[in-house]
Amino acid sequence: MSQTQDITVTINGETIHATVPVRQNLADFLRNGQGLTGTHVGCEHGVCGACTLLMDDQTVRSCLTLAVQADGASITTIEGLGARPDTKALKAAFTNRNALQCGYCTPGMLASALEYIESGAPADRTAIREHLSGNYCRCTGYQSIVDAVCETIEGRQS
């Protein structure tokens, strides 16, 4: 059996009260407890980046964050990214450049890319590649993802 604790967390703008096993990580809580299966689990040791989401507007690895640690926090998963101003353009760029194949890394990749875009950083391919270097994609070769981020930034500036 697992010890549990009550938490209150805002998920994609909605306030949620839940009782969670204290050992449950945030990714498992979102997926299994909340049915928000858009957050993907790829390694459970914080390396692959698939489970990256926004907690209080910062990217975190949800496999390395306990659900209880999210008590009082605001979580944005891929299901809720649409409320952010640059998301629409970024998703369009991902679609038009095929910056995703299997789509498994995509939720984490979008979160990391948005963090970069929202910071106001330039469309610098090297800097983008470094920023995304904690998000593993086995399908694309990364180039189209970098292209999509650049396109979004350039569109934002014009």
Place this chain on the structure above:
Amino acid sequence: MSGPLTDLDRPNSYIGRAVPRADAARLLEGRGRFVDDLQLPRMLHAAFLRSPYAHARVNGFDLEAARAVPGVHTILTGKDLEGVVEPYVGVLSHLAGLQSAPQMPMAVDVARWQGEPLVMVIAESRAIAEDALGLIEADLDPLDPVTDPEAALEPGAALIHDSLGSNLAWERTVDVGDVDAAFAADGVTTVERSFTFGRHTGVTLETRAAVAAFDPSTDQLTFWYSGQAPHMMQFIFAKHLGLMEEDVRVIAHDVGGSFGIKIHTYGDEVATAAAAKLLGRPIKFVADRLESFQTDIHARDHIVKGRMGLTADGKIAALEFDDITGIGPFSMYPRTSAIEANQVLNLTGAPYEIENYRARSRVVFQNKNLMCQYRAVGHPIAMAICDCLLEDAAREIGMDVAEVRRRNLMADDSYPRQSASGMKLADLSHQQSLEKLLEIMDYNGLRADQAQARKSGVYRGIGLVSMVEVTNPSPAFYGIGGAPIASQDGATVRLDAGGGLRISSSVTEQGQGTNGILAQIAADRFGIPIDRVRVTTGDTDTVPYGGGTWASRGAGIGGEAMLQAAVALRDQVLDVAAVMLQTEPSKLDIRDGAVTDLDGSERMTLSDLARTVYYRGNELPSDMKPELVATRHYRVTDFPFVFTNGAMAAQVEVDVETGMVKVLGFWAVEDCGRVINPMLVDEQVRGGVVQGIGGALYEECLYDEEGQLLNASMADYEVPMAAEMPDIVVAHVETPTRTSELGAKGAGEAGTGGAPAALMNAVNDALSPLGGRIHQMPMTPERILKALGTV
């Protein structure tokens, strides 16, 4: 404008265009349907105790404490599945002499690799199952592990399977021409090299995952899995769990990467299905990353001694090599673990005019994880053997590496023909591809840059590869040898009452864009806007029978079937329309979702036609039997495989102090025949190249002598990440295959197959002024510094 439209100016001309795929929208909203997303009522979760030893006798288990953990439902051992699961053996009759031993999902008497499943705990959650695993007392006697393939063949080596009498699983030789005489001829310069290709693995971002549900009232098993070949798995579950094939439904929705990893029979998955059958409750198994590294099939692991003779004018006089490969303790079921070695023998030297060719490969059992087909099966080994020997030999005689290829590549006008190993080849373009490559990379410019850089102590290198890729396999690949693997695929196209198309196909989608190109083909050939097409793949209950997606066959075979089905439905619809409009079918066309005259003027929408057929049949002549659905199947008949070709180049910079290799540029020219969607193909090529870069520079499953995997984590097994990867320039030569109307060949494996050789050549080119050379992959800093004699 009047008269029939050509392909290019038709409305709904989608083939050949960079059409974004519909699946992207779902995946970008987090609405994928991956196996672990599935929650079923009363579902239980499985976890496996795995052998901590590479080789051990299994005496038994004390399960008492584990059973007592609240939330644990059932614990099954290997013995418990005896009589429930019929053992499987990974042999095929066309690989003459291949032997393997019967395998069970969990070890029964002997565990033969670290990670082999021993005990299955089924509990209310994965966490609880793992709690119980920690409480199992396993009584195991370690046995001598056999890890080195060469030592495994020595007399007196411990046997992995006593019943087989040897650790040799399979051996094949090829001997063409007079190799000895060719090497001995005057003026022939011979280079001899020893290659080592490390083990690596697919590292799909979504791990293997399965949900099995069994309904005892109907004896039906439903198996959701993250995989590539639903019908193959249907057969396997039926045969080995004692079910009727029609009672097994296998579903593969979204698959988070596969690359060949998810096309095999894994004990975890068979045990999951068996347990679901025993318990009558749904069971989920999702491999964690540690389990993935320990049990997802590994690939490569070849040691090759090779030599090539080059005449003074740069012609290949002879090529010879001896390959040995370790495949783990079993040949993987049902595809076998001998295919990679077979491919190495078949493909080495296949781009070139070679008259004298001798090769041997030995496939050896060892106490490591199983080795089997992963993306570009055998290709990186085959391409590296030939093209690295070729560039080394060219260097030896002072010939430019592009020029030496010009002198040896098969001429573009020389097809159809055979390779030295007897492969039937057609519609290839090595010469044109090489010239295009040299142009897009600015070969001469890069050589000038290289010379300039060397003056300031910067060591850059340029390496090329000319390659072939096996795609669109015929039954000769597997079916001929008795494997339950369809070589043909089917497609169904149905016009629904609303005027949209519902299409389905037996090829599967793992992200490469199969669903998208099937929709493109159907919409294009039928004559309807692509946004009126909906696609179903990956469900044995609803799609036509077929092989699934592997060996770069989805577009070429599945696409051709779809094309034929769409054309057939178009004809059927026009027959109906002609009756309804009282004209001849030849005077009608379908454009943009409507039946039109040949000048394009609309006569009737498809919806009107379909509603009439479906709702108001009374308006049709009573002898008319309209069919608004068509199914077609397609297989390759004239060739064992439809080969593609490509030419690739890498530019690297070696930091000769640290041994680090930076890939400055990569160029790929690919001839995959008809390009259905250039955007998808280019990304496939790029992704393939990056996996090839992984194999060449980073990725290796490191085992110690005891057979312990040392780097089973994402932190320790290095895959390519964004920061280190170059931008990759992709260009195409299009030589459509004449085996199909569509003309498409595969493209998905080229990068992985070719990039390693180009990189090895580039690194050796960079090291050549320092006298260093390296023929081991991955080319790690330590190996490069050792090659330079620095350490």
Place this chain on the structure above:
Amino acid sequence: MKAQDFRYERPSTMDEALAILADTDQEAQPLAGGQSLMPMMNFRLAAPDVLVDLGGVPELSGICEDNGEIVIGAMTRYRDLMASEMVARDVPLLAAALPHIAHPAIRNRGTLGGSLALSDPAAESPAVLLALGGSVDLRSASGQRSVAADEFFFGLYETARQPEELITAVRLPKAAPGHRFGFYEITRRHGDYAMIGVAVAQAPDWRIAFFSVAGTPLRATDAEAVLNADASDIDAAVAALASLEIDGDRHGDPAMKRHLAGVALRRAIGGMS
């Protein structure tokens, strides 16, 4: 790969946290950023009975100056250190190391104190602490002490911190005009743990700390002595690395790593400012 169960405590003051650590006779583990501890727990390589989440203890975060030292609260996240003008100005060696630490999502959560408490021998922060000759403030329910960097690292994942103690802050000497610092690491991929790395300070005496060389970060005292005698004799400093006791790992045998240590040292010194 799910963590074993534990009792979760989230104190809101340091005293409360210390009381929990003091009271329990079970294995209690403080949780800082969790970026190293959580992977170990998921692998079940760490399985504490009690997890004491320090995320609710505000007094453990923050950066200030105290008597010529920059004092960094143990729970200060890498992200905040990277954004700190004080760190950039007064602890340039730390500032130079920060971008090499993992990836943005890890730096958003990871803390300096957590990294030092776990003391991964391949991590950057312990070597920075060692090269700067800083110190670590430790506190338990029964008292507090400060341990110099040279006495802090005991062995693989072992430090001077006792189970009932918390790292409360890290003290790093403020850079003075004329002080120079260099940092260099060799990684196969951006953000990886290094194959080898070195942090170098000339403040004004030389201190050189290597990481990813052994069970702990190592000071290259012989090389320091060479440079203290003649700062231009880099060849001799590199030669003096012969006395370092370097372990091999999957990246290379000790000879390979010693070679890389020399390369890293040259490049770090070459890049000093």
